Amino acid sequence: MTQESEKLLTNLYNAFDPFYPLPAGDPQYVDCREVRGDGDIIEDLGRKIKLSQRMTCQLYAGHRGAGKSTELLRLQEYLQNQGCFVVYFAADDEDINPEDTEYTDILLACTRHLLESLRNANSKPLRDWMRDRWEDVKDLALTEVSFETLSLEAQIAQFAKLTANVRTVPTLRQKIRDKINPHTMTLIDALNEFIGDAKKNLPDKSSQLAVIADNLDRIVPFSQDGKRSNLDEIFLDRTEQLKALDCHAIYTIPISMVYSNRATELINNYNDPQVLPMIMVQNPDGSTNEAGLAKIKELIEKRVKQVNPDQSLETGVFDSRETLERLCLMSGGHVRNLLLMMQEAITRTEDLPITAKAAQRAITQARDVYRRTPEEGEWQILAKVSQTQRILNDEQHRNLLFSRCILEYRYYDEEGEMQPWYDVHPLIKGIKQFKDSLAQLQP
Amino acid sequence: MTAEIIDWDADLPEAQPEEEYQTLVRTLKRTDGFRLLFVECLPTEGERLIAKVQADVPQKKIEVLPLDESVYNFYNIIKDLADRDAINILFVKGLEYSLYEYEKEKKEIGWESKDIYSYSWRGVPPVLINLNQQRERFRDDFNICFVFILPRFAVNYFIHRAPDFFDWRSSLFKLSMDKELLQLESRQACSERGKQEDYLALTPQERKRELVRIQSLIHEDGQTPEQQAELFYEQGLLYGYTEEYSKAIACYDKALELKPDYHEAWKNRGNALGNLGRLEEAIASYDKALEVKPDYHEAWNNRGLALGNLGRWEEAIASYDKALEIKPNLHESWNNRGIALDDLGRWEEAIASYDKALKIKPNKHAAWNNRGYALRNLGRWQEAIASYGKALKIKPDYHAAWNNRGIALHDLGRWKEAIASYDKALKIKPDKHEAWNNRGYALRNLGRWEEAIASYDKALKIKPDKHEAWNNRGYALHNLGRWEEAIASYDKALEFKPDLHEAWNNRGNALDDLGRWEEAIASYDKALEISRCLIRV
Numbered sequence: 017m018t019q020e021s022e023k024l025l026t027n028l029y030n031a032f033d034p035f036y037p038l039p040a041g042d043p044q045y046v047d048c049r050e051v052r053g054d055g056d057i058i059e060d061l062g063r064k065i066k067l068s069q070r071m072t073c074q075l076y077a078g079h080r081g082a083g084k085s086t087e088l089l090r091l092q093e094y095l096q097n098q099g100c101f102v103v104y105f106a107a108d109d110e111d112i113n114p115e116d117t118e119y120t121d122i123l124l125a126c127t128r129h130l131l132e133s134l135r136n137a138n139s140k141p142l143r144d145w146m147r148d149r150w151e152d153v154k155d156l157a158l159t160e161v162s163f164e165t166l167s168l169e170a171q172i173a174q175f176a177k178l179t180a181n182v183r184t185v186p187t188l189r190q191k192i193r194d195k196i197n198p199h200t201m202t203l204i205d206a207l208n209e210f211i212g213d214a215k216k217n218l219p220d221k222s223s224q225l226a227v228i229a230d231n232l233d234r235i236v237p238f239s240q241d242g243k244r245s246n247l248d249e250i251f252l253d254r255t256e257q258l259k260a261l262d263c264h265a266i267y268t269i270p271i272s273m274v275y276s277n278r279a280t281e282l283i284n285n286y287n288d289p290q291v292l293p294m295i296m297v298q299n300p301d302g303s304t305n306e307a308g309l310a311k312i313k314e315l316i317e318k319r320v321k322q323v324n325p326d327q328s329l330e331t332g333v334f335d336s337r338e339t340l341e342r343l344c345l346m347s348g349g350h351v352r353n354l355l356l357m358m359q360e361a362i363t364r365t366e367d368l369p370i371t372a373k374a375a376q377r378a379i380t381q382a383r384d385v386y387r388r389t390p391e392e393g394e395w396q397i398l399a400k401v402s403q404t405q406r407i408l409n410d411e412q413h414r415n416l417l418f419s420r421c422i423l424e425y426r427y428y429d430e431e432g433e434m435q436p437w438y439d440v441h442p443l444i445k446g447i448k449q450f451k452d453s454l455a456q457l458q459p
Numbered sequence: 460m461t462a463e464i465i466d467w468d469a470d471l472p473e474a475q476p477e478e479e480y481q482t483l484v485r486t487l488k489r490t491d492g493f494r495l496l497f498v499e500c501l502p503t504e505g506e507r508l509i510a511k512v513q514a515d516v517p518q519k520k521i522e523v524l525p526l527d528e529s530v531y532n533f534y535n536i537i538k539d540l541a542d543r544d545a546i547n548i549l550f551v552k553g554l555e556y557s558l559y560e561y562e563k564e565k566k567e568i569g570w571e572s573k574d575i576y577s578y579s580w581r582g583v584p585p586v587l588i589n590l591n592q593q594r595e596r597f598r599d600d601f602n603i604c605f606v607f608i609l610p611r612f613a614v615n616y617f618i619h620r621a622p623d624f625f626d627w628r629s630s631l632f633k634l635s636m637d638k639e640l641l642q643l644e645s646r647q648a649c650s651e652r653g654k655q656e657d658y659l660a661l662t663p664q665e666r667k668r669e670l671v672r673i674q675s676l677i678h679e680d681g682q683t684p685e686q687q688a689e690l691f692y693e694q695g696l697l698y699g700y701t702e703e704y705s706k707a708i709a710c711y712d713k714a715l716e717l718k719p720d721y722h723e724a725w726k727n728r729g730n731a732l733g734n735l736g737r738l739e740e741a742i743a744s745y746d747k748a749l750e751v752k753p754d755y756h757e758a759w760n761n762r763g764l765a766l767g768n769l770g771r772w773e774e775a776i777a778s779y780d781k782a783l784e785i786k787p788n789l790h791e792s793w794n795n796r797g798i799a800l801d802d803l804g805r806w807e808e809a810i811a812s813y814d815k816a817l818k819i820k821p822n823k824h825a826a827w828n829n830r831g832y833a834l835r836n837l838g839r840w841q842e843a844i845a846s847y848g849k850a851l852k853i854k855p856d857y858h859a860a861w862n863n864r865g866i867a868l869h870d871l872g873r874w875k876e877a878i879a880s881y882d883k884a885l886k887i888k889p890d891k892h893e894a895w896n897n898r899g900y901a902l903r904n905l906g907r908w909e910e911a912i913a914s915y916d917k918a919l920k921i922k923p924d925k926h927e928a929w930n931n932r933g934y935a936l937h938n939l940g941r942w943e944e945a946i947a948s949y950d951k952a953l954e955f956k957p958d959l960h961e962a963w964n965n966r967g968n969a970l971d972d973l974g975r976w977e978e979a980i981a982s983y984d985k986a987l988e989i990s991r992c993l994i995r996v
Contacts, residue, residue, distance in 0.1 A: 025489065026488075026489040029486075029489045029490075030489070030490075030491070033494075033629070034626070034627050034628075034629070035493070035495075035594075035598050035627045036598075080622065080623065080626060081626050106595060234591070234592075234623055338465075342465075342467045346467065352626060356628070356629070359629045359630065360629075360630055363482055363485060363486045363489075363629070363630055364482055366485070372465055373471070376465065376467070376471050377471055377474065379467065380470045380471045381630070381631060383470060384470075384631070384633075385618055385631065388614075388615055388618050389618055389619070419619075419622065445468055446467075446468030446469060446470065
């Protein structure tokens with residue numbers, strides 16, 4: 017092992033870090049639309065915003081780690097090039113608690129980020145709204161002083177304080193909501209007045225305004241004893257409010273929401289929610305989808321190129337094409353899984369190339385987590401899904417989608433019909449419990 | 460290179476610990492900045508690992524964050540670390556305590572033990588919420604490679620309940636413990652406490668640590684079902700001694716699933732069920748224990764207790780007899796058997812049974828007390844008083860015995876001594892309403908009516924539906940000529956016990972004295988009607 021090769025491996029290892037979405041225009045980005053059901057965030061969400069006369073409100077869903085944030089950052093750049101100013105925020109960074117989120121929290125988060133991004137606009141309507149609530153709210157923002165004595169900046173900062181408390185102080189959370197809930201309509205009015213003023217004078221000479229609330233898909237679905245879930249309450253009961261902002265809005269939602277028993281209602285309220293499916297590495301009949309596989313390879317290649325442009329993938333980085341392709345196929349077309357297995361494989365490599373054994377070890381490790389994910393009784397469901405390639409509309413299937421044991425793929429058939437289909441994660445296919453359940457299904 | 464055929468759906472055999480360790484070291488060396496790594500192993504193994512890494516990776520600044528209590532806001536803990544910016548690698552151990560505590564919290568919010576143990580993941584421990592939601596802030600604010608050392612059960616929590624945080628890991632390493640070492644450690648965890656006192660001596664924190672230790676061992680790879688069953692059993696004991704019976708039962712159930720002939724588990728499961736008042740189930744559980752081990756005298760004895768609590772005295776006695784057949788010097792069983800005989804009115808036999816117990820254990824105060832009770836029922840008051848005296852000599856604060864002694868003295872007409880005995884009982888236990896009532900009765904017999912009334916009032920303040928006290932109080936008021944009040948008091952007695960014919964009769968007398976003849980007759984009629992019913996039955 018030379019020092020140089022170790023340096024290369026170190027760089028390679030770090031090139032596959034799973035925790036950064038790619039910024040727009042990043043050379044490592046791979047356009048996968050043809051193997052992701054021909055969907056493209058710019059075509060589907062971006063155009064609608066550009067062409068629509070009225071304000072749009074759209075939903076975006078996909079498996080955790082499939083690349084949603086990367087896609088949204090691309091959309092942001094596209095919109096900005098089209099003269100639309102975009103306020104993008106990752107909602108759970110500072111505003112919400114994904115375990116316990118209500119609509120009010122989201123509204124407060126939007127308000128706060130709009131305020132912070134549009135410094136030139138007249139914030140008076142919002143400050144007035146806060147002043148009128150001040151007696152109710154000041155304890156909850158943990159402030160003693162009177163609203164008037166606060167500086168303009170500090171007045172604006174009260175929104176951030178409220179959202180911060182919503183997120184981190186469980187005891188205050190409900191109190192803040194109780195105080196704000198009766199006044200959401202007036203808050204929306206004030207916010208719209210603020211937006212109206214902002215639009216007259218947007219940064220970069222933009223003419224349109226859009227807000228993208230990312231990470232709302234991290235809200236964990238939760239329903240108590242068959243009652244409406246927290247997600248239903250946010251995205252269905254509050255549709256009118258979510259749509260009431262006087263700017264374009266895009267909210268991310270958990271993929272399981274798209275398949276809730278309220279899916280029809282969701283479609284009626286928002287048109288079709290856009291879903292980012294997996295990269296289709298295999299066909300419904302089980303054969304390899306060459307185009308999808310090529311995309312995954314490209315994904316690896318582009319990251320490798322960043323580190324060393326001369327390295328050949330099939331002979332230099334991996335010991336064989338077989339090893340490379342197996343690793344790709346085992347990802348199920350899920351990007352973050354791919355990154356994880358790449359890192360595991362590199363970590364088990366002292367000297368390039370990555371051997372079949374190292375790849376196998378990476379696969380074994382990743383599979384172990386999937387072995388521990390389904391609950392008792394869910395193996396039969398998985399076996400059934402792998403046979404029928406369909407999912408039922410119930411909580412167990414939704415949970416398995418949420419935990420990525422079931423993956424969604426899409427393609428267009430000869431008639432131009434979009435065909436969604438489902439399969440269990442390829443790693444699951446090697447697990448004993450799954451194989452046993454599958455054997456039981458077969459006559 | 461010869462092409463060998465690889466089954467990609469098959470797992471490789473578990474990596475050797477040394478290989479796994481070298482991989483971890485390599486990863487640490489290749490990391491510069493933020494990273495999340497997980498190491499699944501037992502705490503003892505974790506200690507060894509940290510020491511080794513510290514020696515083998517000297518070029519990095521390595522710190523250890525040991526947690527031994529529940530934490531809620533992990534982000535803030537890291538933020539406040541001294542010299543945080545200098546740290547390259549941070550080992551975090553003991554996060555499992557925050558997850559285990561959560562099981563208790565789940566209980567407090569009313570979860571069934573079934574939900575707690577089936578890993579249904581209905582809720583999320585607060586610390587995991589914190590990790591999940593602040594994932595980006597960890598990345599952006601800390602230039603640290605985090606290495607979480609966790610037992611298997613805690614990793615499961617991450618998989619299910621912090622999926623977003625866990626999704627950012629670069630590796631999950633597994634350092635399985637050597638099988639023999641694991642056996643040794645498991646056995647040790649089960650054998651550190653022998654007697655009840657050992658369990659009761661644990662502080663809540665020590666207890667929690669033991670529970671987490673056992674929980675970690677249970678879920679470790681390579682455990683034999685036998686060993687797992689014993690660990691569950693030990694967990695059951697830890698819960699049982701703190702009266703968390705539902706949890707204890709859940710643990711015994713697990714143990715029995717793994718080892719159906721685990722007679723100690725069947726017996727203790729019976730005890731826990733019995734303590735929850737689920738007596739029929741308790742008996743069934745003892746029966747199971749006895750199926751496996753017919754000479755299990757503790758189970759026979761406890762089975763007798765459960766039967767007795769159901770009023771099935773004959774069967775209880777048979778069960779005690781079984782226990783005594785196996786182990787004749789089982790004084791608890793002799794004593795319990797005496798109680799069952801008492802309840803059947805077989806006083807002579809009961810006394811003989813107590814005598815047996817006392818021969819084995821002369822200072823068994825409960826048996827002396829029970830013996831006194833049986834003697835009194837035979838009218839052998841002097842002997843009864845002596846028997847109570849024995850009990851009180853052994854245990855001077857035995858209020859039940861003071862009260863019983865009072866009753867026996869009362870029976871002999873030694874009112875003043877009776878009152879003194881009741882006063883003793885009441886000094887030890889001021890809310891003993893029986894003693895207040897009895898005391899009132901003795902005072903009444905001395906003609907100290909006002910004091911008697913005050914004593915009844917005390918009893919009624921503690922137990923407002925004590926009909927005997929209302930009736931007695933009425934009688935005392937009557938004797939003071941306070942007829943209206945007496946009638947009101949009888950009415951109270953009858954409110955709580957409408958078939959108390961003495962009260963109807965006494966009420967008739969009071970009405971009679973007031974000249975309300977018609978009402979008096981109606982009241983007598985009631986008394987007669989009830990007593991006639993009683994005679995017919």
